[in-house]
Amino acid sequence: MAVMASATPILFTTLNTCARSFSHSKSTITRRRISSLRASTSPLEVCVKESINIPGKLGDCPFSQRVLLTLEEKHLGYDMKLINTANKPEWFFVVNPEGKVPVINLEGKWIADSDVIAQSLEEKYPDRDLVTPPEKASVGSGIFSAFIGFLKSKDPADGTQEALIKELTLLDDYIKQNGPFINGSRISAADLSLGPKLYHMEIALGHYKNWSLPESLTNANSYIQSIFSRESFVKTRALREDVIAGWSSKAQT
Numbered sequence: 001m002a003v004m005a006s007a008t009p010i011l012f013t014t015l016n017t018c019a020r021s022f023s024h025s026k027s028t029i030t031r032r033r034i035s036s037l038r039a040s041t042s043p044l045e046v047c048v049k050e051s052i053n054i055p056g057k058l059g060d061c062p063f064s065q066r067v068l069l070t071l072e073e074k075h076l077g078y079d080m081k082l083i084n085t086a087n088k089p090e091w092f093f094v095v096n097p098e099g100k101v102p103v104i105n106l107e108g109k110w111i112a113d114s115d116v117i118a119q120s121l122e123e124k125y126p127d128r129d130l131v132t133p134p135e136k137a138s139v140g141s142g143i144f145s146a147f148i149g150f151l152k153s154k155d156p157a158d159g160t161q162e163a164l165i166k167e168l169t170l171l172d173d174y175i176k177q178n179g180p181f182i183n184g185s186r187i188s189a190a191d192l193s194l195g196p197k198l199y200h201m202e203i204a205l206g207h208y209k210n211w212s213l214p215e216s217l218t219n220a221n222s223y224i225q226s227i228f229s230r231e232s233f234v235k236t237r238a239l240r241e242d243v244i245a246g247w248s249s250k251a252q253t
């Protein structure tokens with residue numbers, strides 16, 4: 001897979017434009033065929049956060065990692081544009097006026113927000129499907145805010161640690177009954193959303209609170225390890241020092 005990191009302005013023409021005009025002139029060719037043509041020939045342009053510590057490396061945005069994981073698991077080629085979020089280039093505000101990463105170019109249109117991007121990729125590239133049934137999509141969804149609550153907490157007796165343990169226990173129970181992944185035997189979109197958040201939780205709480213996931217939560221522990229050890233995850237994960245630096249303004253030790 002050709003993955004290139006680049007901080008240069010994006011060319012708005014190239015194959016996106018070609019695909020569009022081709023579809024105008026040959027109306028019998030379906031959108032689906034154009035999508036699969038692109039999947040095999042043209043990498044998708046995706047803007048993600050750059051490392052704060054090492055320019056040219058991928059940064060510490062869990063939403064960016066989610067999108068990269070989706071592309072990796074679907075075996076879609078991509079061309080990664082690294083955005084220095086502390087000093088965004090002018091052209092990036094043309095791509096996304098809100099100035100947030102991740103953003104992806106699908107058929108010539110820039111799409112923001114990892115939820116919308118994951119959904120759009122599923123619709124346009126249904127092969128190697130990552131669909132999570134709606135009734136399972138919220139599994140683990142309380143963990144990220146509980147982690148941030150505990151990280152920001154100044155008072156060890158304020159119940160934030162217990163609130164996080166409660167959320168992780170729910171995950172542990174769920175995986176025990178339904179695992180190894182949220183949708184059973186195969187990884188799906190909900191795991192790709194939750195995995196990067198668990199990664200941030202583990203590094204930030206380990207560093208700032210000397211905390212680690214209780215060993216008694218064996219199912220949550222094995223779930224985390226199976227996600228963190230995937231090739232796609234290792235390839236797209238943030239540097240540890242970036243995760244630590246990224247949470248420094250929120251953390252209370």
Ligand SMILES: N[C@@H](CCC(=O)N[C@@H](CS)C(=O)NCC(=O)O)C(=O)O
Nearest residue numbers: 061062063085100101102113114115
């Ligand atoms: N809800 C958005 C959140 C995206 C987001 O918060 N991105 C952060 C980096 S992790 C960002 O771009 N921050 C830069 C800024 O707000 O200026 C998503 O799921 O994509």
